Structures are given as C-alpha cells and as structure tokens.
Amino acid sequence: MTLSKERIGALFFLFISIAYGYFASEIKLFPGDELDPMTAQTLPYVLSGMGIIFSLFLLISGDHKEFGSGFTHLNWKPVIALMLLTLFYGLSLDWLGFLISTTVFLIAGFRILGEKRIKVLLLVAVPFVFIFWFGLTQLLDIYLAPGRIFGS
C-alpha cells in the first residue's frame, strides 16, 4: 500500500478522530444527564464516529499515486524561519512591548525573505511601525501595554 498524500491525510485524521473520541469520553456530565437524549458528549461521539468512517473511507479509496518527491522541492527554510519569528513575536510582545517587537518582527521578516539592504529594512520597518502604533494608540485610542522589561 503506497503512502499517497491522501493516505497521509487520512491517517492523520483517523488519529485525530480516535483521540477526539477518547477525550469525548472524558467530558464530565452532571448527574442525571445520561437520561437526556443529548448530552455534552453526544455530538462529539457522533463527530468522532463520522471522522473515523470518513478517514477509513479515504484510506481505502484514496489515490494510489506514489508520494513522489514529497515536499522537498518546496521553499521550506524561509517558511520555517517565519513561523519561528511568529512564535518569537508572540512571546516577545508582552516583554518588549508593541513598538520594539513589531519592528524586530518586520525587519527580521524582510531579511528572511531576502531583503538585505539595511537602509531599506530600517526605512520601511521603523516609520511603518511608528505610524501603525500612532494610529492605534493616538487615533483609535487603543491602549497598548508597555513591555514588561520597562516596568509599569
């Protein structure tokens, strides 16, 4: 049995559906709930069952094409770097504050995608972030907490 794209997806969802079904059984019910025709567990059980049936169906009926070169021809490096940058942004926002972390995010993002000229990096990122910040805090009156490292 060849592992085609569809079958990988089918296996993934089969796993998800089984795990979902297992966790559905852990949903706490109130005493007497089991007498109701529909409890908080009912829909999750149905969905888990449907998920399992559909994934099995896809696993069996899915196309037989060999996976081929897989995903190696894709441009993975910058995407992984951007994902990590997003995580970093999420973690740094509370600590460094909006202005610094957003500027770092943009400069690093431009750099990852191949913009090397430092002048361009700074001249685009800094004014953009400042205008964005000014618009949010001054025009729209949105409070943006300063970074924790600056104390409050």
Next chain:
Amino acid sequence: MLDGIITGLQTALLPTNLMMVVLGCFVGTFIGMLPGLGPVSAIALMIPITYGIDPASGIILMAGVYYGAIFGGSTSSILINAPGCSGTVVTAFDGYPLAAKGQAGKALALAAYASFSGGTISAIFLLLAAPTLAKVSLSFQSADYFALMVLGLSAVAAFSGKGQVVKALIMTVFGLMLSTVGTDRATGVERFTFGSIDLLDGISFLLLAMATFALAEAMMSVLERVDEGAETQDMTKLGSMKLSKEEIREVAPTVARSSVLGFLVGVLPGAGATIAAFLAYGVDRNLAKGAKKDEFGTGSLRGLAAPEAANNAASSGSFVPLLTLGIPGSGTTAIMLGALISYGIQPGPRLFVDHPEVFWSVIISMYVGNVVLLILNLPLIPYISRLLIIPKPILVPMILLFSITGVYLVSFNSMDILIMAGICALAIFLRLLTFPMAPLLLGFILGGMMEDNLRRALLINDDSLSFLWERPITLTIMSITLLILVAPLFQKAIKRFFHIESNAESLTID
C-alpha cells in the same frame, strides 16, 4: 418592500457607508490581485477594523472587499495569468490570451462591464428573492434549521470537485470538532479545554479564519514560490479600454445568460463563484457555433464575459441563504456570518425583522459596490497594479503582521499568536495534502448553531429523532442532502468501474 429599500438607501448612502464601500472595493481589489490571497483572506483581514464601527457599516465594508477581491482576482488573471482567487481561474482562460495579444485594456474593461452587469442583475434578483424567502423561512423550526445546516455542510463537500468530496467531508467534521472546544452552551460543561483558561471560550473564529486563510495563504505563497510574473511592470500599459458596438452586441446575450445562471448557482448552498464561473464558461462554449467556438481559450470575448458575469452574480447570490436563512453557502459568506455573529447579530429570517437596516443596506450597497468598481476601480487599475510592484520580501511580512495584530488587537492575549502559529502550521500541512480549507471554516461556524438546533428539535419532539422524517420540510431538505452526498460517491465508483478518465479540473470553493 419599498420601505425597506428606502431604509437601505438611507443607510447605504450615508457618507461613512459610501466611504466604506469605496475603501472596501479598493482594499479588496488590491488583496485580490495578490496571487495566492483570496477573498476569504481579504475579508478576514478586514474584520478587526469592522469591530470598531457599527454592524451595517461593517458588513458593507466586507461586501465591498468581497467584490473588490473578485475583481482584483480577475485583473491578475487577465494581466499576469495568475488568478488571485479560485473564482477567477476561468477568467484567465480567455482573458490572458487577450492581454497577450495587446488587448489587456479591452479585456479588463469587458471584465468590469460583465461583472457590473452580473452584479446588477443579481442585485435585482436578490432584492426580489431575499425578502420573500425571509418571510417563508420565518415558518422554519429548529428541526428545519438543523436539516438546512446539514444540507449546507454536505453541499459544500459535494460541490468541492473531483476527488475532493471525502476530503471536504473530513474537513467539515474537523471544523465541527473544533467548534465543540470550550464550554458547552447548553449544560455549561467544559469540553476539550484540557484545563486551559484560554480555551474556555472556545477557539476564536477570527483566529481560526486568520490562521487558516490569511496567514496560511501568505506562508504558502512563500513556500510555493508563487511567481508574480516579470510582466508586472507592463501592467501600466494596457491599451485601449473601448469596446465596439459589435463586440457589445456579441457579448450581451452571454452576459445576460451567465448572470442568471451565476445567481442561481450562487443561491445554492455550497456552490459559489468558482462553480458558477466554470459552468457559465462551459455553457457558453457549448452554445457557441463554428469559428466562435474555436475562439474559446484563445482570447474569446464571450469566454471572458461569461465567467466574469457569473462569478459576480454568484457572489451576490450567495448572500441570499446568508441573509435569509443565516446559512452560509461558501467560505466567504461563512466568514461574514462569523463577523455578524460577533457583532451580536444573528443572520436569518429574524434579521429581516430585527435589523432591517443591515438587511437592506447590504443589498443596496452591493449595487453601490458594483458602481464603484466600474467607475472608480477600472480607471485606477494601472495605479492599483503599481502597488503589486512592492517587492514580496516587504509585502509578505506586512500581511503576516496584519493578520497577527488583527487577532491580537481584539483579544490582547499574546497566547493567541502562539495558537495562531500552531493552527497555521497545521493548515499549511493540510493544504499541502490538498485538503480544502473552506469546509473547515464552515463546519466551525455552523457547529454551535447546529448543536443548539438539534438539541431544541429533540426537546420539542419528545427526545425522538422522528422529526427528521415526520416534518415535510425537514424530510425534503434531508432527502436533498442525501441525494447530493450520494451522487458524487456513485459517480466516482462508476467511473472507476468503467475506467473513465475525467479531465475536469478539481475546484476549490471560496
């Protein structure tokens, strides 16, 4: 109805709302032109902005973005053969050859006129159909709504193209699964929260939409190295935008036919602009005779006008089930439904009664949107397309930033950014495995309502599922659901049995 139209006019023609339409059309055109980013992303990016304004203006803005995005998609289809969204894939079949012949201006103008006519005709239909349908749907009960939602979800899967039906069904179920995360609305029990406070309220709809569409589409454009085309610079040289009388006479019947067809397809749950465009193109090619038929695919004016009129008509048509039944028929209307719900407005038959200003102003502003596209966007295309010269290394991080801050500025919870990154990684993985994303969003948005309606229907019906076959309306809807679900499965089995190869392209639904 006249009162309604006047209310709609009063709201839609307010200076702020007119500004919203214009702004929406511009932003939509720009985002729609970017290859890889479709209308769902464009609307998702707009939602955080709409939270600050009143619901009518918000939905008007989103409707403007929707048209703009489809129009922008056509523009990039015609000019660089890179459809901005799936609804405009067909536009490239004849639009790009026309542009290659040096008639880009004419192709763009024709696309705009056809879109305008399609939009106008279907706006009139919408004006007539929506209130009537809303009145009828007032008699619908929970059981019928439950059945309708099942129909909507199944239809999206069934219409999702060759070999995609089971995948779309799986994605729908996955969306429904995600919708059960959080506190159960009826009993107050926690489900799948794993003790996390951030998940008590469930997964935010905006977060899911941004992560699976805007963020993931921007990342995908980097991953797949979408070529923006060396011809981008040439966009400013378009040639004449004039159409001769004979040409107008040639395409007029096509536009009329395709508009009606587009509207009808748009109204069907699950079948959106993409299917409408493919269908209209196919119908017109079959109707064409002799040399005209051979022209299709090499720069036929009719081949360009048909999908353009149809996709715009379908966009308006898809508002019918949204506004009257509260059931979105596509990813795009699903995201609008999500936004409306977060304003505290429940679309459906009550919308017509409770918020007539929203109901009517959307319909009126659709028309205004079409006018704006024709008289403002068309002449400005050379200038808007200059924005595409912004290099990708600058553009992509900006889109990422807008999607992330769009979510963050609503919740002010930096945990959301981390969840977004996780969901985005999953969405990229699923996109690479060619699983469609729209059914996920649709399932997620309809999940809660579906469970509520089923629960209510069971309560009313003494805990028995018999309402599914005892109520004539419910039975009819369920039968249609069964039919459309079973049909493609059998089709596949028959084709496999007889080894029939089909060359039909797989479609994705916006």
